[in-house]
Amino acid sequence: MTAGTVSVIGLGPGDPRYLTPAAAAALAAATDIVGYGPYVDRVPAQSGQRRHPSDNRVEVDRARAALDLAAGGARVAVVSGGDPGVFAMAAALFEAYETDPARWRDVGIHVEPGITAMLAAAARIGAPLGGDFCAMSLSDNLKPWEVILHRLDAALSADFVIALYNPISRARPWQLGEALKRVAAARPAATPVVFARAVGRADEAVRILTAASAAAAAAGADMATLVLIGASTTRLVARESGEAFVYTPRSVGTRP
């Protein structure tokens, strides 16, 4: 029997207008759709295609199951929101693969990029990523909180724009507030901080705060929120007609 393939596919922010044609073609060619239930629900049903929705835990088990399906000849699409390589399923797939490479030796593995939340949120509000930037997961499920703080301090020292993924959850209620207090101590008070929730979906909600005000608003964020912290140069541009923009000029004058 010929082994099949696993494609790890980025669905983008949710609106099908942000799904790439390459990702759409890979979904259409799949025999099996594997992923967290709400992401599987985004894929249009197709006759003859099997669907394997799961909860959002134990990504490595899900990835092993996908590799086993492919070893049996299936063309498996593992679906992620945003981009699968950014705090999503692609790394979990390779972690799973490394637990038993011989078993999945002949399985073809392919990653289809997507519009990650950081890019969707940035485009929605202007051009906050116009300078150097970093992306961090604020979840301490997979790394110690001290590592997160060390990285946050390094990012503040570098004057990076900072995109925080997984900023808060019921099990991690205080971490975002702590992080934003550190931001308030390091950045000018008026520096824009944006809570961009579910950009490109029906329940989109975008709030433009400041380094001074953001920590007190942390409880208003949730797991669907992308938090964008401006660099010291990031600017708010008010408009007489329409919403304000946030952008980061490309130039940096002096050492931060």
Added chain:
Amino acid sequence: MTAGTVSVIGLGPGDPRYLTPAAAAALAAATDIVGYGPYVDRVPAQSGQRRHPSDNRVEVDRARAALDLAAGGARVAVVSGGDPGVFAMAAALFEAYETDPARWRDVGIHVEPGITAMLAAAARIGAPLGGDFCAMSLSDNLKPWEVILHRLDAALSADFVIALYNPISRARPWQLGEALKRVAAARPAATPVVFARAVGRADEAVRILTAASAAAAAAGADMATLVLIGASTTRLVARESGEAFVYTPRSVGTRP
């Protein structure tokens, strides 16, 4: 006369299979296409649509011209490779806007995200962005070299995966080698470093190097190359059948 609109549009890595339907629709609705010549060339010709190709300099002048066209009623598409908000035209547009906000008060401004080079390169080789990461432009045209070195050192201290945009050009021949020497001093010798050139285009070329070998190979990079520097945890996964993968596990054990 009713003012028009400027949409800053990300074309993605080049292959139309990575152009989002939203970006394609914005291009089709435009009366005028503005941008660096090779990007304008990627947009299928459409009767009645004016094309304004330019060189790749003085982005702010190009952005002012686009805003003026829109103030006269045009629906202008300003095109960028990749994502327009990542080292591309979106920030330049807002810089231009701020030089004379009253003049363009009624112009609608919109940004359409795209697959930036970092995401395309990452998907091509596996999942190197599986952990926290940063993106920096190595060009010292718009910021002093000392700022770049300070940021690079902070990123190395944070153990971020590092994506370097604009790594080298004829006018900036030595900076990439210098940066990679710093990487070699800070990261384990076997850490994967990837030169991903023109991913998704006909002249694609991907080289997987190491922290120890990359500096000596710097002259092999060019402006179309995205340099991805692994974190200390980033791994190479050799495969008996097919190309090796590079990925970064999601977990971090201890403070870097």
